[in-house]
Amino acid sequence: MICPSPPRRRPSSFLPGGLSQQLGMCVPAGTIAFSTLILLDTGFSEIGLLQMAALLTPLLLALPLGVLVDRVRRGPALVVTGLLSAGVLASLAVVSWLGVAGFPHFAVAIVALAIVWTMGEVTRNAHLPSVVGRDRLVPVNAALFCVASIGPFTVPLMLGDDADTVVPAVLAAMAVASAASALLFRRLDVPEEHRLDVPEERHFDVPEERHLDVPEEPPGPRAGWWREAAAGVRFTLTQPVLRAMTVYLVVSALLEPLADKMGRRPPGGEEGHDHLVAVLSLVIKTAPLAGALVAVLLHRRVGALRLAWSAVAVTQPFMLLCALTGMPGGPLWYLLGEFVPWAGWTVAVLALLSHRQVITPGRLLGRTGATLILFTGLAAIAGTFVGIQVIHLTYAVPFFGEDLLTEAGALVGLPVLVLCVFGTLAAAIPLLRVARLAGSAPPAATAPEVSPRED
Incomplete structure (x- = not known):
């Protein structure tokens, strides 16, 4: 038997709060670190170390942060992360505007922002199923993703000639947005409720069919940081869909970093041509918006797992067109080769995120999200290293010489792009398999089963 949950008050403030939170995090900490080169006239070595710290620190702390998210109430945690983000951003905006910024202050603030933003993102994604109905997970996640995608549009401004004026203004706007998110999240009131029995399918079938309004689960018994973190990693790697x-x-x-190294912009030429390429670069940055729209329109009709697989299978082969950017019609190949795969990746990520929020027990959402952040972050670092080595190795071949990835050597990157496309398609095959199992799985049992409990 499931105890009826009391009515929720003011749940509509979650979406505005999440949008404000995304605005407060729209510029990555690494980009803010790079802006210090302009504001403080800092050397590239110091900036590189600062960017590395902003990247690695959240990865090293991802699992402890995931455990913390699963231990605490998510609403107050979102308020705290919003206030901390607003305070740090405001301090950076003030010292930048006054011209008294110092490297130690920037270093501590940027690392702190990277940690707080990781905590805020994991907490929001874990809290979302308790506030938003399962039928609205994809639209809400899509809206949040669209707001986060505006960050790339601000990067050229923060690194341009007017950076002394733009950077303080952007930081101040982000601080206001973070403070607003804290106020909006403070209005949330999602009750915790101890329940004895919760229906939980043991198959892969989509739980959206359960029209059950589940409140935030209370934290389970504590078993130590290491054991709880290991339980989250084990669940992520053993649950078939995850x-x-x-x-x-x-x-x-x-x-992705390897494909990015080989997919180049069309070579420069006439002034009109360069202007066209610049315009196309702005159009390409809108790919997440197109992908989010497709995910919202198709997720009900296709299903999350099938939608993710279909998006990968249909869009990723367009990446091969990036090898033709030095050929006639280069701007068109550049547009299709960048825009379509990015939009397809957005569709897949939104579908998978929303499905993970449905099938994961409430008090494991923080740890599964942190596990994915850790694994994907380490993979991205490894991919960047491999991409650099491939470039250096290709340059070392005398046959290619200095014409690599220019008009004369545009097709040199084609074998690598083919490898990236086939690797991505192969990695998506397990999604197709579990989607087929979901379609053939028997209906959920009418008698409720006890939900999985933590040790």
């Missing part, structure tokens, strides 16, 4: 998601996300994160 394991399939992990394989795809890790492989795509590993191959």
